[in-house]
Structure formats: structure tokens, C-alpha cells
Amino acid sequence: MLDGWSGAPGTSTYHFNPRNAKIDKHIDTWDSINNQEFFSLEAFLDFLRGLTSTHSVPRGLEQPEYTVLRRHAGYSVRRYRPFLAVQTALDAAAAGGSTPVDPAGPGGQAFDRLARFIFGGNASAQKMAMTAPVFTSSQGVMQFALSTVPAPLAGAEVEAVEEGGGCWAVRTFGGLADTKSVQQQAQQLKKELERDGVAYQEAAGWKLA
Structure with missing residues (x-):
């Protein structure tokens, strides 16, 4: 679980032109990529991964409700409702x-x-x-x-x-969820959180889903 965390998946900037009362520029930046230039191959591949992701819940099955607050290349931050x-x-x-x-x-x-x-x-x-x-x-x-x-x-x-709900850092991965691979993924998630300066509660433990 993350400590007092809040955020957003990215930033949208709008430039308003007072002369004609119109928006003449709109710039989006994504948390999940480094190269924000247009046209960014990194952004295209990130978008493609989102479209082709196999990490989804089968239709009709209940699951806890959550909101994605921020999405990085290796993990996302979700706020779960109780x-x-x-x-x-x-x-x-x-x-x-x-x-x-x-x-x-x-x-x-x-x-x-x-x-x-x-x-x-x-x-x-x-x-x-x-x-x-x-x-x-x-x-x-x-x-x-x-x-x-x-x-x-x-x-x-x-x-x-x-x-009780709260903010959780979530890393998805494919393949067999055996002890070795799960431990490796958990350690990688911790490294990425520490790299990005995201505080987390070690005592809260972690979950496998």
C-alpha cells in the first residue's frame, strides 16, 4: 500500500486564446513514457500495449472497484474503494x-x-x-x-x-505465477517505486491476484 498517495495518469495542458475565445493548443503528457514528442514511437508502443493487453477480468465476473491514478511503464497506481x-x-x-x-x-x-x-x-x-x-x-x-x-x-x-480500500501500486506480468517469478516481480516493483520516489508501507505486505 502507498503512503498518502494521490496523482493522475498524465497531464493535459490547454492554451486559451483570449482574442477569439478559443483553445488553440492542447498538449497531453503521459506518465508511462519518457519521450513526449510528437510523433513518439514510445508513445505509440505504449498505446498499442494498452489495446492488446491480456490482463483483464472475464466479462460478467465481479471485481473490486478501482480508479487508475497513474500509469507508469512498469506499474500503475490504483485507488481501490472499500x-x-x-x-x-x-x-x-x-x-x-x-x-x-x-x-x-x-x-x-x-x-x-x-x-x-x-x-x-x-x-x-x-x-x-x-x-x-x-x-x-x-x-x-x-x-x-x-x-x-x-x-x-x-x-x-x-x-x-x-x-478498507486505499492506494496500491500494481504490476502485471504474464507466465506462470510460481514463487521465483512472483518474488522477482515483487522486487522489481519495489525498485521502480523507490526509483520514482513513491513511498509505500512495507508492513502492509503485498497481494498476488
């Missing part, structure tokens, strides 16, 4: 593992507990649609974000929580 979730301990945490827990580690048992909950294994016997993404965190929990969260069954080892 959301409800059901969570359970990751397999290593449930077995008494150390903290922080590897978010890319085994999570089959945790997923099964949450799946039983949303498929009717709750105090209201309410069935809910699958949501995205599935969050795992270095704090040792797996979460499904939900629009409503009924009370869990006694002894189900799941709990309903409300996440």
Missing part, C-alpha cells in the same frame, strides 16, 4: 507456517474452503457467483471479493471482512 470479502488462511499459514507467507505457495485447501462458502456452504445457504481476482497475500490469507457476504457456518474456518 470492498467486502470472505477469507481463509493459506495452506502454509493454516499449518502454522512462518510470517510472511509466500502468496504463490500452495493454496488448494484454502481455495476449497472459500469455494464451499460461495457455493452455498454458509449460514444463509446462499449461492454466489465466482468473482475475480482471487487474492493471496504475504499476510497468509486467500480472499474472494464479494458484493454481499453472508455469515459463515460455525467451524468453517472462513471469515467475512471489509477491506
Whole structure:
């Protein structure tokens, strides 16, 4: 999580001509590129990456609401609204593992507990649609974000929580999300935040989605 962060994806500058009461120049600068000249190949490739991005949530699946505040070449800054979730301990945490827990580690048992909950294994016997993404965190929990969260069954080892929202730095990557690649991506994100002078809360940990 980021400390007291606010910003914008870029800057738009308008030049107003008082003689004819019209705007005679409009200049956009993007946070995600260095070369702001027209026509910039870097800007074109950045725009093309946005059009062809495969990092999207399938249509119809719920997800926490967020606003992109700033987009850099290697990461974006998002402000998440508060959301409800059901969570359970990751397999290593449930077995008494150390903290922080590897978010890319085994999570089959945790997923099964949450799946039983949303498929009717709750105090209201309410069935809910699958949501995205599935969050795992270095704090040792797996979460499904939900629009409503009924009370869990006694002894189900799941709990309903409300996440407070806030600003998060997000890095997307492709390929297998194994422990090695996830750790590399997390370290790269930290380096880029430090390079750009963006303060973050180390104690808040990080999430894999």
C-alpha cells in the first residue's frame, strides 16, 4: 500500500486564446513514457500495449472497484474503494507456517474452503457467483471479493471482512505465477517505486491476484 498517495495518469495542458475565445493548443503528457514528442514511437508502443493487453477480468465476473491514478511503464497506481470479502488462511499459514507467507505457495485447501462458502456452504445457504481476482497475500490469507457476504457456518474456518480500500501500486506480468517469478516481480516493483520516489508501507505486505 502507498503512503498518502494521490496523482493522475498524465497531464493535459490547454492554451486559451483570449482574442477569439478559443483553445488553440492542447498538449497531453503521459506518465508511462519518457519521450513526449510528437510523433513518439514510445508513445505509440505504449498505446498499442494498452489495446492488446491480456490482463483483464472475464466479462460478467465481479471485481473490486478501482480508479487508475497513474500509469507508469512498469506499474500503475490504483485507488481501490472499500470492498467486502470472505477469507481463509493459506495452506502454509493454516499449518502454522512462518510470517510472511509466500502468496504463490500452495493454496488448494484454502481455495476449497472459500469455494464451499460461495457455493452455498454458509449460514444463509446462499449461492454466489465466482468473482475475480482471487487474492493471496504475504499476510497468509486467500480472499474472494464479494458484493454481499453472508455469515459463515460455525467451524468453517472462513471469515467475512471489509477491506478498507486505499492506494496500491500494481504490476502485471504474464507466465506462470510460481514463487521465483512472483518474488522477482515483487522486487522489481519495489525498485521502480523507490526509483520514482513513491513511498509505500512495507508492513502492509503485498497481494498476488
